[in-house]
Amino acid sequence: MKTYINNENFLAGITVKENTNEENNTALHICQSIDVVQKNRQELAAQIGYTLDDFVCTQQTHSANFYKVTAADKGKGAYSLDTAIEDTDALYTYEKGIVLTSFTADCVPVILTNAKTGLIGVVHSGWQGSVKEITLKLLQHVILEGNNPRDLHITIGMALSQDKFEVDEDVYLKFKALGYADQFMYYNESTNKYHIDNQLTVKKQCELAGIPTEQITVDSTCTFNAINGFSYRQDKQCGRHLTFVVRK
Structure with a gap:
């Protein structure tokens, strides 16, 4: 596990690939053994001082849908995909003791915190x-x-780093249509591919929302290149990182 935040208010981090069964995969939707994935999740929960009953997971669909979590949602998706919050790619809450989760393998995970209001989000x-x-x-x-x-x-x-995130023109045009992502893209003539920095695009979105730049931290580790990274580009059957945040 890599810890991103650990202070009096919040704990947040991301699981990483390891030399264990299923390489520490934490995703039920792409696994060889549900039992192994649940064991990996339980070990994470114990490591951070919670139980799987405190976790909340979603069925991610690459949507723009977000969901406000309450204590009544605790345990959803923690043991079974069938109980996960449907068609949702972001969670937030103000309540203590709820472990919000998100799963990635090249996609950008984002963690939100606000010590004044108690807000957390993934x-x-x-x-x-x-x-x-x-x-x-x-x-x-x-x-x-x-x-x-x-x-x-x-x-x-x-x-996934910009160097490894190469796309065709159709995806490039979608980013270009945003009107603020041009500086995060370049064209490689030798491959006829475009390269996009998705992390910096997301960072720009945070800045557009009014978040001060100095309050945005970016982990530049490339999931494709890193020995402890799960990369869908490299292996379409790979596991997933679990990004989490909890208000203490």
Whole structure:
């Protein structure tokens, strides 16, 4: 596990690939053994001082949909996909003791915290989520709920690097249509491919929401290149990282 935040208010981090059964995969939707994945999740829960009954998971669909979690949702998706919150790619809550989760393998995981209001949130932003501006939309929503953007802190977790994120023109045009992503893209004439920095695109979305740049942290680890990274580009049958945040 890689810890991103550990202070008096919040604990947040991301699981990493290891030399264990299923390589520490934590995703039920792509696994060889549900029992092994549940064991990996239980070990994570014990490591951070919670149980799987405190976890909340979603059925991610590369949407721009977000969901406000309450204590009544605890345990959803923790043991079975059937109970996961449907068609949702971002979660947030103000309540203590709820472990919000997101699963990625190249996509951008985003963590939100606000010590003044107790807000926590996680976002799964693959390229589809980024062009749908899921992070920006969630931020705009919580700002309307009373979160001052100057009090929000953002952690953008490990993801596919720009060098490895090569796409065809159709995806490039979707990012270009955003109107602010041109500086995060380049064209490689030798391969006829475009390269996009999805992390910096998401960072820009946070800045557009009013988050001060100095309150946005980016983990530049490339999931394709890193020995402890799960990369869908490298292996379509790979496991998933679990990004989590909990208010203590």
